[in-house]
Structures are given as structure tokens and as C-alpha cells.
Amino acid sequence: MSLTTDDVQTGNRNIGPLPAGHPPVKQPKVGIMLVNLGTPDGTDFAPMWRYLREFLSDPRVIELSRVVWYPILYGLVLTTRPKKSGANYKTIWNEAKNESPLRTYTRAQAEKLSQMLADKPNVVVDWGMRYGTPSIASSVQRLMDQGCERIVMFPLYPQFSATTTATASDQLFRALMKIRAMPAIRTVPAYYDEPAYIEALANSVNSHLATLDFEPEVVLASYHGIPKAYFEKGDPYHCHCLKTTRLLRERLGWDDKKLITTFQSRFGAQEWLQPYTDKTVEKLAKEGVKSIAVINPGFSADCIETLEEIAGEAAEIFHHGGGKNFTHIPCLNDSDDGMAVIDTLVRRELAGWA
Template sequence: MGTTELTPQADRKSIGPLPAGHPPVRKGRIGVLLVNLGTPDGTDYGSVRRYLKEFLSDRRVIEIPPLVWQPILNLFILTTRPQKTGANYRKIWNTELDESPLRTFTRGQAEKLAAALSDNPDISVEWGMRYGNPSTASALDRLLQQGCDRILTFPLYPQYSATTTATANDQLFRALMEIRNAPAVRTVPAYYDEPVYIDALADSLKGHLAKLDFEPEVVLASYHGLPKVNLEKGDPYHCHCLKTTRLLRERLGWDEKRLISTFQSRFGAQEWLQPYTDKTVERLAKEGVKRIAILNPGFSADCIETLEEIDGEVREVFLHAGGERFAHIPCLNDSPEGMTVIESLVRREVQGWI
């Protein structure tokens, strides 16, 4: 004899009566998982070292053979870099919550998305990081515990790269490999040319420029850099970045001299995508440009690369070279413009599941 205890959606999902002693059945919910790059748990040496070790051990991020790379990483980079990186994190750390801004903003994005999707009680929203905490696996586990048998994962990278989007998906799939009754999975594609994203960038940029007490002569769209060899191997990131800038330029009605693309955050001796952001602002200042602004269209949330590197180091380079006014335009973060992008793409990608 079977029982008549059904899950809340049994009438719609046709689960039917379950035999006595049957394992629990998921409730048929949809899980939305926001995934960002990651952050150390603290600014101390140990926390930063753990984060950097996980990050720089990813074979998609560092493609040097492990037999060559791991001794360099462990004997040299991880003995010195954590101190410098930790000091930089301390400059931008959210001391009130004792966490990095990236974690603060990503949590805000998830909470606001959950509120926006509250019109459908069958959707759960969680957030996780590719490196560090909360981990992707822990976020997936929370969704499964809520009865989600369908997962929409949203790598929060507008432009696709194997070093970002693919690594986020890799981590989710690794976690799924440990689950016997794995859920169905969809992943939000890169959204570098989505009209809702371009509109959000344009509206955010115009809104922040209107608040400045000066008008920039040049605006830079600074993207995270990538070794040039990655482009040569077929990574589409460079093309995605340039298209984002072109579409944003067209949306604003600006010319190629007013809005330009640059690339930041390079390290190591090999050539990276050019033009370099720091070298570009130095050149502009020496050519007589006195007022600039920089936005970061490749980052969905402000982090160490935008708050410390751009608004700190690059600002200093520009002013030291003769520039006079500098503005960093915040990322979309969990602003109304940013949330419109995330909500719109999620609602589109869950169609057919609702």
C-alpha cells in the first residue's frame, strides 16, 4: 500500500503516491545560483594565501604545466604576494561586515533578485564564489535542500572567458559529480551585447557623470586583462570587450576618441591584451588630457581590481603624470540598473521551467 502524502507541487508535477519507505522526493523548485569570482575571508596572510593558492592553481587561469608552475607558485608567489594583496584589500575592506566589497555586493544582488522574483514562490536564489567562501558547492547544496531539481547558474561575467565564465561552470559541474540524483542545469550565457546590459551601462554612466563637478575629456572602459596567447588560442573575451565598448559608444552617441577600451591587472612577463590601462592614462596625461573617468564594464560588482587598482593605483598614475581630475564610475553592483540586467536575464532563461 502506498501513502497519500504528496509534495506541495505533486498535483502539478504528477509525482503521485510514494511507496512506504521511499526516499524523500524533491519538491520541483527552481534554483537560481549567482556565481562571482571570489574573495579571501580576511586580509591576513593565511586567508589571502589560501585564496590565492586556490585561484592561481586553476588550470584555466594559469595554463603553465603544473610541474613547472606549482614550484613557482608555492616557493615564490605564495611567500610574498599575500602580504601585498592583503594590504591592498585592507584599503577597501568593508570593516562593518568584515568582508570584501565583492562579497557584500554579490549578497546584495542575490537578496534583491530573490525579492524581485518573489512573485513566483517556486524559485529559490542563492549565491556563491568560484574561489573562497561561500563556495559554489555550498550554495548548490542549499538549493538542493530547498527541493530544487532545476538549477539556473548565472556566472556574473558579462564577457565570456575560459578564465572566468568557464571556471565558474567547471566548479558547479565538479560539485554535481558528487551528487547521485543531480538536478537539471542551465547556465546564463555571456551578456556583453544584451540591450538591457548596454542600456544599464549607459544609464549608470550618464547618471554618475552628471554628479561630477567636471566633464571628462576622455572616458576609459577598462576591462580585466588576459594574456595575449589566450586570444590566439581562441578565447573570445577580447572581441566581447570591444563589442561592449562599441555598443555603449553607439548608445551614448560618442565617438572613438571620447570612449576607449583598455585592459588592466596584468602580471608576469608575457604580453597581455593591449592597450594597458595604466600606460594609457599616463600617455593621456602627458599629451595634455587633464580630466578623465574610468568605468569597468567587465565587472558586475566592485572589487579589489576596481576600487583599489583603478580608483587607487591608476588614479595616482594619472595625477602623477600631469592629470588633474579623475573619476572612477562604480560598477552596476546591486543598483537598480544592475538588478534590471540580472532579473531580466534570469526571467528569460527560466522560461519553459515556469
């Protein structure tokens, strides 16, 4: 059997000199895929319905039996929640680009990372979302179209959970199942205790607090919650969150009364990880605390959960309860410190590949 151009380009073996007139062999490339949770394409009912259906149909997110869950999902949740969620998204929507902030920030992270890796000409950077667009499958295809035979997938979730990191990996391998000549894969592990990440968080706290005309009495490290049952089944997320807070507290030189861990964004009637952020904010206000700040260490970029739920809703709860000063500390986003974290971890995972 004779070798074709594709045969030569696909393999890494030295097969000897090419015949005269043969197209030059392209250098295999390595792809970096940044992955975040996802975003609807718009705030109207239809795009919100599509996004929520995909998100809430994920068995990693909702572990109820499909027989039990689907009638609830299609009979109640998807008839009411798209309108409410769409209204919330409208309050934080990037009107200039007609997209959610999460998409804006994730794209910016990918573009900046590409510039930071200019010293590695055989590395290509792309990005995708677990839910919504651009999809993980489309990102894989774009990277392969550019000659990537190896891909490093970076789930932008500092703390590991089956509901986030694991389902992103699931989706990646679903896409690869449809590809015969699939690329080699690496995934970046959770980075909840990475020194570069803790340093970046500390810098963001100090920089933000330096702009205020008040000193927060309490700072909440608010993480996205998961059902308590998931933790009891072995999900390490709760432990990862607590360690992040402890390391950040130590780096800032604060005690456990100054920086506390809370959990937000619960859904449904079952018990979730506690203490709940909204209840804690309300309690602090009623106890006479006048100034608080909230940081979201579990989010790599600002999104509906940080901008609407914390900067908006939690602030309203605090003020309504008698609190005076509330501030939300932005996520790392595509800041210099945030990009330094991504660059550090990507370069480590590229070892031996680029």
C-alpha cells in the first residue's frame, strides 16, 4: 500500500525523503481548548429554552431518574424558567456584542492566551462551552482543521466537581467518539490550591478593597453550590472550596471571621451545601454588620451567577436587611493576574508536547 499525503502528515514517524513534487509536510500542532460552563445565545424565550434544556438535561447536573425528572423539566421548569432567566440575563447582557459576559470574557481569555504563547508557534488556542455555543465539538473541529494532532483541554473551573469539570470532559470525549483519527488528549486538573491562583485571588482582593472608601467587616467567598447528596456520594468539590478559602485567608493574613465560605445558586427543594450565601448576607445585616464584600473564587469569569445573583440580588438583600456598604469583587476574568494563572497552568501541561 502506498503512502498518501495524508498518511505522511498524520504520523510523527520519519518515513524518509518525499518524492519530487510532493507537497511539504506540515508540522503537527498542539491545540489549547479553554472550556467554560456555557451561555444562551439570547435572552428571549427560545434561546433560553434551548440553553436550559441542554443544561438541565445533563445527568451530571441533575442525577434524578429521567422518568422522575423529565416530566418536571418539560412540564414545569421549561415552561416558566426561560422567561425568568431571560429577564435576569437582560440585566447583565453585553449589548455592544449582543452576548453574555461569560462569552465575552472567555473569548478574551483565549485571544490573550494565544498572544502570550507567541513563543510556541506550533500551539493553537481555541475555546468552547459545555452548554450552548460555541460547542466543545466545534472547537475540536476548528483545532483539527488547523493541524492539531494533540489537544490540551482546560476546564476553567478551579475546584473540581462532577457537575462541571467531569461533564466538560464527558462532552469532549463524546465529540471524539465521532472522529476516526482522533487527536491525543490531556486535560488540565483542578487548580483550587495552585500558588499562582491563590496569589491572583489575593491580588484581586487587595486591589479592589484599595479602591473603596470603607473597610468590609466580613468578606464572603461565595462558591456555586451543589446538592449535599452529591458531596456525600464522593464529589470533592466542597473540600476544594474550603481549601481555597483557607489558603486565601492565610495569604491575606485574615482570620476565619473575616473571610468565610458560603454557597450560592441552589435549585430545587433538596438540601445543598451550606451555609447559603443569601441567608448569610441577610443574617449579617440583621446582626448589625454594616459593610461586607463578596468574592467568587469558584468562577474564572464573571457571569449571571456573579453579576446578577451576587452584585445585584445579594446586594439588595443586604441593604434591605439594614446593611450599608456592599461590594462585589470581580472575578479574575482576563485581567493580568487571571491570565497569568491560565498561562502558568497551560505551559505546565504542554511539557513534552510543545
